[in-house]
Amino acid sequence: MIARILAVFHARNLEFVRDRGTLSWNIMFPVIVLFGLNFVFSTGERNQFKIGILTDNEVVNEIDHPFMDIRYINKIQIVDQDAGLESVRRHKLDMLVDLDDPVVRYWINEESPTGYIVEKILLQSSTDEFIKGVVQGKNIRYVEWLLPGVLGMNLMFGCLFGVGYVIVRYRKSGFLKRLKATPLRAIEFIIAQVLSRLILAISMAIFIYVGASFILETRMEGSYFTLLLVGILGATSLISLGLLIASRVSSEELAGGLLNLMTWPMMVLSGVFFSLEGSPQWIQTFANIFPLTHTLTAARAVMIDGATILEISYELSVLVATSIIFMIAGALLFKWQSD
Amino acid sequence: MPNILEVKDLKKEYPGVKAVDGISFSVKKGTCFGLLGPNGAGKTTAIEIIEGITASDGGSILYKNRPIGRDFHKETGIQFQATALQDFLTVKETLQLFHKLYPNPSNFDEIVEECSLKNLLSRDNRKLSGGQRQRLLVAIALVNQPELLFMDEPTTGLDPQARRNFWNMVEKIKLRNTTLILTTHYMEEADFLCDEIAIMDKGKIIAYGEPKQLIAQHFKEVVLELPEDEVKNHALNIPMEYEFKFGYLEIYTHDIPTALNLLKEQNIPLDKLKIRPFNLEDLFLKLTGSELRS
Numbered sequence: 001m002i003a004r005i006l007a008v009f010h011a012r013n014l015e016f017v018r019d020r021g022t023l024s025w026n027i028m029f030p031v032i033v034l035f036g037l038n039f040v041f042s043t044g045e046r047n048q049f050k051i052g053i054l055t056d057n058e059v060v061n062e063i064d065h066p067f068m069d070i071r072y073i074n075k076i077q078i079v080d081q082d083a084g085l086e087s088v089r090r091h092k093l094d095m096l097v098d099l100d101d102p103v104v105r106y107w108i109n110e111e112s113p114t115g116y117i118v119e120k121i122l123l124q125s126s127t128d129e130f131i132k133g134v135v136q137g138k139n140i141r142y143v144e145w146l147l148p149g150v151l152g153m154n155l156m157f158g159c160l161f162g163v164g165y166v167i168v169r170y171r172k173s174g175f176l177k178r179l180k181a182t183p184l185r186a187i188e189f190i191i192a193q194v195l196s197r198l199i200l201a202i203s204m205a206i207f208i209y210v211g212a213s214f215i216l217e218t219r220m221e222g223s224y225f226t227l228l229l230v231g232i233l234g235a236t237s238l239i240s241l242g243l244l245i246a247s248r249v250s251s252e253e254l255a256g257g258l259l260n261l262m263t264w265p266m267m268v269l270s271g272v273f274f275s276l277e278g279s280p281q282w283i284q285t286f287a288n289i290f291p292l293t294h295t296l297t298a299a300r301a302v303m304i305d306g307a308t309i310l311e312i313s314y315e316l317s318v319l320v321a322t323s324i325i326f327m328i329a330g331a332l333l334f335k336w337q338s339d
Numbered sequence: 340m341p342n343i344l345e346v347k348d349l350k351k352e353y354p355g356v357k358a359v360d361g362i363s364f365s366v367k368k369g370t371c372f373g374l375l376g377p378n379g380a381g382k383t384t385a386i387e388i389i390e391g392i393t394a395s396d397g398g399s400i401l402y403k404n405r406p407i408g409r410d411f412h413k414e415t416g417i418q419f420q421a422t423a424l425q426d427f428l429t430v431k432e433t434l435q436l437f438h439k440l441y442p443n444p445s446n447f448d449e450i451v452e453e454c455s456l457k458n459l460l461s462r463d464n465r466k467l468s469g470g471q472r473q474r475l476l477v478a479i480a481l482v483n484q485p486e487l488l489f490m491d492e493p494t495t496g497l498d499p500q501a502r503r504n505f506w507n508m509v510e511k512i513k514l515r516n517t518t519l520i521l522t523t524h525y526m527e528e529a530d531f532l533c534d535e536i537a538i539m540d541k542g543k544i545i546a547y548g549e550p551k552q553l554i555a556q557h558f559k560e561v562v563l564e565l566p567e568d569e570v571k572n573h574a575l576n577i578p579m580e581y582e583f584k585f586g587y588l589e590i591y592t593h594d595i596p597t598a599l600n601l602l603k604e605q606n607i608p609l610d611k612l613k614i615r616p617f618n619l620e621d622l623f624l625k626l627t628g629s630e631l632r633s
Contacts, residue, residue, distance in 0.1 A: 007435070007436050011436045
């Protein structure tokens, strides 16, 4: 069994690495996306201060305080104090301020230059008594938030389309039918395909990650081993999903449609480019059906927050479970030949 | 000689067509069995049912007197009519892939030698000619030292020289005591390679036996062939069975001297005359219709 898996694994690897066009595109595409988006968003720095107003009052502008009259400051209602402080810690807000009480309380990030400036503005705005709070936390640049998304997106496309199209092409051309006439079993073929694509996808992800983190100087708060584990489990789940989708299809057009049906919702809802924070709860719940959502949540937790394996154990468990389910379903439904 | 394969009342129906309509035959160990028929006769469907690639709608198949089991694929080799191979792999890598899929593969170098692939080992699959590709497909089918080898229209599309080379290779395979089941619509090929044949048409077997016996059974005469141009200006008066076929006048007789005298009397030039026995092509045309259906 192992010899057969290794034989198919080796042949598929050779086929992939010798297909220069596909290989180049698999590397170039995420690099272009990463640098392109970084350029677009880093040059469009916000030119307003962003202050969180801690209040239950639904209409923020109705709060009666001189600070509210100062122009060119974007004031956002914050209901949950902890969430507001987390935003200050992450430099998403320059300051959090509670104007409802006679004694004004405010919090700034000590490492934020804009926090320092808005503090001065606040203190100048009235003669009230102020209580200062301080949080700490490094600024998270967009590119640092984006990098896991782009790596995940590349994994998703590589795993779903890479595996899905190859299986459909093999089936359509009769190569699978030829393999059926050997002692090779469906599960062996599937394991070989998963392993082959996994090694290739992870190798490329590492290559892109190392290059991007070197050039863009992105942060890595957690362990590289944990991140690798997230990548491996995420890729395995996505590859297995690709195999499941391609398990019976003989038409490349239909396969393309089905794969697009899976990839585009993931692109939009799994948080590749933008966070779903603030979107309706049902959308956030729905997004949890996608393996990519859990992959990106876990990867960002490791890279940005330094999460440990234990802290992302829920996401890892979901990825393991979906991998097993998709792979078994793919093997059971697998068809060697066209109708 | 014992039978290695027995097929009884095999059936397969697709919507609106009976692709295989209750065929039965047996194949003796160490022989070459030919399944002949026009395109669409049901040969490939029949052979793929036997190979276990397609499910049947009825009938039974016994391999070595037992229903086909899991070991069947370990003991048989298959060359499909149309098989794509993996892109970007060389001939050697492709053979190695299949070589590793079997528990007791044959000697790699011997297969390479037998199928004349030595000079092609480093060539990309995509750059093989039709004949070279067919030789590789046969080599793949031989990697597990099969006792029974299926070949489905192996020489379709090959030029005459490549076809002849292919036949020579098959002759060598026959010497290994490997049983061959071959489908073809080239009668010359069946004549050259097969010990026994079954002719299929519209899903049924319409003739079955040794080629020479079948010809003797259906034809008692020989054929005198003259180009149609040689006789078109003559009023033919030949009290024998004759017909014009594919640009030739064909006279069927067992009395050659009388036929020749008749032609001479009518001043028909005989320098382009050919006299030949009936062959499988004639039998095939007689049994399946005057023209090959495409």
